[in-house]
Amino acid sequence: EAGVAQSPRYKIIEKRQSVAFWCNPISGHATLYWYQQILGQGPKLLIQFQNNGVVDDSQLPKDRFSAERLKGVDSTLKIQPAKLEDSAVYLCASSFASEETQYFGPGTRLLVL
Amino acid sequence: GENVEQHPSTLSVQEGDSAVIKCTYSDSASNYFPWYKQELGKRPQLIIDIRSNVGEKKDQRIAVTLNKTAKHFSLHITETQPEDSAVYFCAASMKSGGYQKVTFGIGTKLQVIP
Numbered sequence: 001e002a003g004v005a006q007s008p009r010y011k012i013i014e015k016r017q018s019v020a021f022w023c024n025p026i027s028g029h030a031t032l033y034w035y036q037q038i039l040g041q042g043p044k045l046l047i048q049f050q051n052n053g054v055v056d057d058s059q060l061p062k063d064r065f066s067a068e069r070l071k072g073v074d075s076t077l078k079i080q081p082a083k084l085e086d087s088a089v090y091l092c093a094s095s096f097a098s099e100e101t102q103y104f105g106p107g108t109r110l111l112v113l
Numbered sequence: 114g115e116n117v118e119q120h121p122s123t124l125s126v127q128e129g130d131s132a133v134i135k136c137t138y139s140d141s142a143s144n145y146f147p148w149y150k151q152e153l154g155k156r157p158q159l160i161i162d163i164r165s166n167v168g169e170k171k172d173q174r175i176a177v178t179l180n181k182t183a184k185h186f187s188l189h190i191t192e193t194q195p196e197d198s199a200v201y202f203c204a205a206s207m208k209s210g211g212y213q214k215v216t217f218g219i220g221t222k223l224q225v226i227p
Binding site: 004031033040041042043044045048050055056091095100101102103104105106107 | 117145158206210212218
């Protein structure tokens with residue numbers, strides 16, 4: 001079974017620039033998660049989708065972060081404008097709607113200079 | 114909301130020794146507790162999980178125990194090997210508003226010394 005795909009794997013931008021990340025979940029997984037993992041910390045949930053609807057975005061900094069999952073499959077996460085403290089690994093994960101087990105993608109490592 | 118505390122933050126053991134990582138959670142509604150292993154530069158991968166109706170689960174050298182009353186759960190790795198070196202994350206999960214809500218611990222960096 002193909003895993004969760006993410007791109008790009010690495011991105012370096014300057015502060016105040018914009019950046020977008022893409023995620024393709026495992027086929028059939030209705031639930032999709034975006035996490036931010038700062039070096040030395042555990043993954044922090046940014047946003048969770050059930051199909052194409054948002055079920056939890058309570059920790060998403062909505063003034064600069066946005067995410068969408070228009071057709072209930074792929075998802076994009078955008079940061080505009082980026083700040084230095086956004087430097088982190090952005091992990092996408094997916095799961096079957098009825099199951100708790102999440103499967104993670106390889107992540108996108110973002111460095112904001 | 115749920116709060117998961119994990120300790121120790123770093124752990125060094127000699128190859129062949131056992132390693133124990135402990136986590137506590139705050140919300141008694143949490144009913145699913147997965148453990149993830151993350152090797153350097155790689156994605157977190159599920160290594161074992163336990164549900165609240167079970168007190169212990171074992172898979173070869175890895176075991177997890179759960180004490181619902183005390184709200185803590187632990188990962189036990191026996192006969193450690195160098196390839197066990199990684200960061201281990203615990204998590205607590207619950208159904209909330211019809212969907213699964215997961216909170217991760219801060220992680221434990223395990224180093225197995227050959």
